Amino acid sequence: MAAPRAHRVLVPIDVLGGEAVPQTVIDAFASVPVVLLGYHVLPEQTPSDQARDRYEARARAELDELHDAFEDAGCLDVSSRLVFTHDRLKTFERVAVEASCDAILLLNPAPVLERVLVAVRGDVNLEYIARLLGALLTDTDLEVTFFHVVPDEDERERGTELLDAAVSELVDAGVDRGRIDTSLVVDGSPTREILEAAADHDMLVVGESRPSIRRFIFRDRAKTLAKGTVDPVLVIRGEYLEADDAEAVDDTA
Known part of the structure; x- marks a missing residue:
C-alpha cells in the first residue's frame, strides 16, 4: 500500500486587487504545503502578454512578500504561481489539479482564528x-466542530452516527x-x-461533492456559503478529480 502524499492547499490571492492573507491564516496553514496562486483578472479585450508587461513586476513583488511571510511562519513547503487570466474559475480549477492540491482556501478576513466549523455531508x-x-x-490549538443537518x-x-464517525x-x-465537538x-x-x-466560528470547511472544483465552489450551495460567510472557507477536493477533468487555459505568466 503506497504511503499517502503530503496534503497541499491552494491559496488564490488577487494580488493587484488589495487582497491579503491574514497572519492568523498564515500561522494556521504553516503546517501543510501551500501553493500561493497570485492572479489578476483581465478585461476580455486585454491580451495576457500586454498585461504581463504592465503588471508583472508589481504583482510578483506582492506575491514574493506573501511567500516570505509563509516561510517566516515555518511553512517548509510553499510555492507560488502568478497568472493573468480572463477566467479565474478555470484558472483555480486547472492549477489545483496541476499542483495536486487537496483543498482550496477562499480568503476572507480572519482577525481571530480559533474555532473551525466542518460541514459534514452524508456522501463525503x-x-x-x-x-x-x-x-x-x-x-495549532484550533478547536473543531463537526456540523450536520438531517431532514x-x-x-x-443516522446523523448522529455520521458525526460520531467523523x-x-x-x-x-x-x-x-x-x-472536537459535534452539532x-x-x-x-x-x-x-x-x-x-x-x-x-472563524473558518468554514466544506467537502466537494461533484467532480469539478469550479462547479462546486462557484455554483449552487457552495457559492452561497462562500459569499454568505465573512470567514475563510476551505473547500476540500474529492479524491476522484483527475487532471483531464480540468479545462486548460493558457494564462500562466
Whole structure:
C-alpha cells in the first residue's frame, strides 16, 4: 500500500486587487504545503502578454512578500504561481489539479482564528477530510466542530452516527478528542443552518461533492456559503478529480 502524499492547499490571492492573507491564516496553514496562486483578472479585450508587461513586476513583488511571510511562519513547503487570466474559475480549477492540491482556501478576513466549523455531508469521504484536517491542526490549538443537518427526526440516529464517525476519524488522525465537538440540526435548511453556525466560528470547511472544483465552489450551495460567510472557507477536493477533468487555459505568466 503506497504511503499517502503530503496534503497541499491552494491559496488564490488577487494580488493587484488589495487582497491579503491574514497572519492568523498564515500561522494556521504553516503546517501543510501551500501553493500561493497570485492572479489578476483581465478585461476580455486585454491580451495576457500586454498585461504581463504592465503588471508583472508589481504583482510578483506582492506575491514574493506573501511567500516570505509563509516561510517566516515555518511553512517548509510553499510555492507560488502568478497568472493573468480572463477566467479565474478555470484558472483555480486547472492549477489545483496541476499542483495536486487537496483543498482550496477562499480568503476572507480572519482577525481571530480559533474555532473551525466542518460541514459534514452524508456522501463525503470522512477519512480523507480527517487526514487533511489532522495535518492542518498539528501545530495549532484550533478547536473543531463537526456540523450536520438531517431532514427529520427519522434521520437523527443516522446523523448522529455520521458525526460520531467523523470524530473517530479525526481522533485517529492525531487530534485530541477534547478539541472536537459535534452539532446536529433536525429539519432545517442546510445552507441557512451552516451559515448561522459559521457565524459563531472563524473558518468554514466544506467537502466537494461533484467532480469539478469550479462547479462546486462557484455554483449552487457552495457559492452561497462562500459569499454568505465573512470567514475563510476551505473547500476540500474529492479524491476522484483527475487532471483531464480540468479545462486548460493558457494564462500562466
